[in-house]
Amino acid sequence: MRAIVIASQKGGAGKTTLAAHLAVAAEVTGAGPVVLIDTDPQGSLSDWWNSREQDTPVLAAASLHDLPAKLVDLAAGGFKLSVIDTPPAITDQIASVIGLADLVVIPVRPSPHDLRAIGQTVDLAQNAGKPFVFVVMQAKPNARMTTMAIAALSELGPVASIIITDRVDFAASMVDGQTVVEVGPAGKSASEIQALFKALNKHLKTKDKVTKKGASDGTQTEHQFVFVWPHRHEGRGQAGSSRGR
Ligand SMILES: Nc1ncnc2c1ncn2[C@@H]1O[C@H](COP(=O)(O)OP(=O)(O)O)[C@@H](O)[C@H]1O
Numbered sequence: 001m002r003a004i005v006i007a008s009q010k011g012g013a014g015k016t017t018l019a020a021h022l023a024v025a026a027e028v029t030g031a032g033p034v035v036l037i038d039t040d041p042q043g044s045l046s047d048w049w050n051s052r053e054q055d056t057p058v059l060a061a062a063s064l065h066d067l068p069a070k071l072v073d074l075a076a077g078g079f080k081l082s083v084i085d086t087p088p089a090i091t092d093q094i095a096s097v098i099g100l101a102d103l104v105v106i107p108v109r110p111s112p113h114d115l116r117a118i119g120q121t122v123d124l125a126q127n128a129g130k131p132f133v134f135v136v137m138q139a140k141p142n143a144r145m146t147t148m149a150i151a152a153l154s155e156l157g158p159v160a161s162i163i164i165t166d167r168v169d170f171a172a173s174m175v176d177g178q179t180v181v182e183v184g185p186a187g188k189s190a191s192e193i194q195a196l197f198k199a200l201n202k203h204l205k206t207k208d209k210v211t212k213k214g215a216s217d218g219t220q221t222e223h224q225f226v227f228v229w230p231h232r233h234e235g236r237g238q239a240g241s242s243r244g245r
């Protein structure tokens with residue numbers, strides 16, 4: 001089982017929205033069974049799930065303390081992917097959740113405040129030696145700020161080339177436990193989320209393949225992001241990574 005951990009120090013960045021949407025997109029794409037885990041005491045993801053009629057994705061309860069053992073159990077139970085939502089903070093507990101990730105997804109709104117706050121979340125992923133990717137969320141189409149945000153983020157790490165636009169249906173669909181994938185499967189919002197999941201999943205699968213081949217240095221993952229904007233620090237301290245663009 002692969003684990004995607006969604007993290008950002010900033011409240012309102014889009015963590016819970018992304019967790020629910022990616023999990024549903026994964027189920028729809030056939031990448032499941034998927035399990036959602038809500039580690040935020042505010043419980044927004046759990047509230048969303050409780051108002052939902054569909055049985056999938058499943059929500060599993062886990063305290064931060066027993067999360068590692070819980071993930072082992074869930075994997076043994078046949079789950080293929082876990083999507084873990086986290087609270088907006090920088091704590092040792094969040095660091096330990098990030099330590100369980102195969103991929104850390106960092107949603108960022110294209111705003112100066114959000115960009116200024118991103119460094120500590122990046123530090124958590126880097127200190128844990130985990131691959132991470134920024135997802136620009138709630139972007140206004142054609143706004144200069146979005147382009148500036150992508151440029152600024154790409155200095156820090158990989159940025160997903162799929163940008164999630166600011167659209168009412170992302171919030172409205174979640175009111176009664178759904179997502180844009182379900183309320184408007186043919187719409188623009190659904191296609192963004194599906195494309196984003198596909199890109200993230202490609203990364204997770206590439207990791208599987210490389211791991212199966214017996215790569216031992218564990219540093220290959222960051223440079224397998226075939227879907228991201230290039231960023232300037234490629235190759236820094238990454239033994240064994242030869243791909244540059
Ligand atoms: N792409 C989007 N378009 C419009 N609203 C969004 C989008 N993504 C998130 N939101 C809204 O932004 C707010 C914060 O999102 P949320 O997922 O709760 O953030 P976090 O979990 O990081 O605090 C919510 O009201 C949510 O509905």
Ligand SMILES: [Mg+2]
Binds near residue numbers: 016017044086
């Ligand atoms: Mg949240």
